[in-house]
Amino acid sequence: MANKSNYFPRRSSHFKNYKVILSGRGSPGYYTDGKIMTGNAKKLANEIRKNPDILTDYTAHSKGTAITANAIIDIINSGDGAILKGKKIRFHGSPLQLNKMEKLSKKYGFEFEHVDNIKDPVTNIIGGNKPNSGNEGHSTSGNDSSKGYSKYQKYNKEEKIYKTNIDKKDFHNVDEIRKVNGKNTNSKVSQKLKEIKNKIFNKKEGEK
Numbered sequence: 001m002a003n004k005s006n007y008f009p010r011r012s013s014h015f016k017n018y019k020v021i022l023s024g025r026g027s028p029g030y031y032t033d034g035k036i037m038t039g040n041a042k043k044l045a046n047e048i049r050k051n052p053d054i055l056t057d058y059t060a061h062s063k064g065t066a067i068t069a070n071a072i073i074d075i076i077n078s079g080d081g082a083i084l085k086g087k088k089i090r091f092h093g094s095p096l097q098l099n100k101m102e103k104l105s106k107k108y109g110f111e112f113e114h115v116d117n118i119k120d121p122v123t124n125i126i127g128g129n130k131p132n133s134g135n136e137g138h139s140t141s142g143n144d145s146s147k148g149y150s151k152y153q154k155y156n157k158e159e160k161i162y163k164t165n166i167d168k169k170d171f172h173n174v175d176e177i178r179k180v181n182g183k184n185t186n187s188k189v190s191q192k193l194k195e196i197k198n199k200i201f202n203k204k205e206g207e208k
């Protein structure tokens with residue numbers, strides 16, 4: 001699948017070029033330098049060792065970024081950090097504080113960027129990452145070019161934010177499939193996040 005981005009899959013049995021950006025688990029490993037590591041992170045790390053090109057133009061979303069970050073830490077801890085050199089990794093809406101990933105990217109020579117939308121409680125509040133995007137919300141699908149995350153968000157050097165770089169008439173953000181293993185991605189967790197976001201960001205004027 002040359003010239004196509006690799007997206008982090010939710011499926012734990014194998015890691016190929018699935019067009020899926022969904023969530024996983026694994027924040028503790030990130031903050032303990034790999035001392036607490038999930039099985040999914042180790043599986044991904046092993047797949048990367050077998051085929052480092054998985055990380056060529058690779059994008060992960062939400063908690064999937066935690067599994068990816070943990071896999072990278074596992075690779076580094078095992079002494080295989082050289083395979084990360086020259087790779088391109090992008091995180092959307094991460095629940096992790098990403099200063100550590102930025103430092104690792106400089107040390108091991110891989111390109112790292114992260115997009116953090118406004119009104120995204122996962123990355124703004126849980127991750128503590130300052131918004132750097134003109135879009136809002138945490139979703140990865142829909143037809144509104146100003147909402148959620150997509151491959152069309154490109155960094156604007158003049159404004160120093162990520163902006164959707166496509167005409168609205170051409171925007172159709174369904175390259176991330178709506179179902180995984182037969183389950184609708186609009187899960188109860190996603191619905192709950194939406195409720196939390198509305199409570200936090202959509203308070204009436206004057207409310208504290």
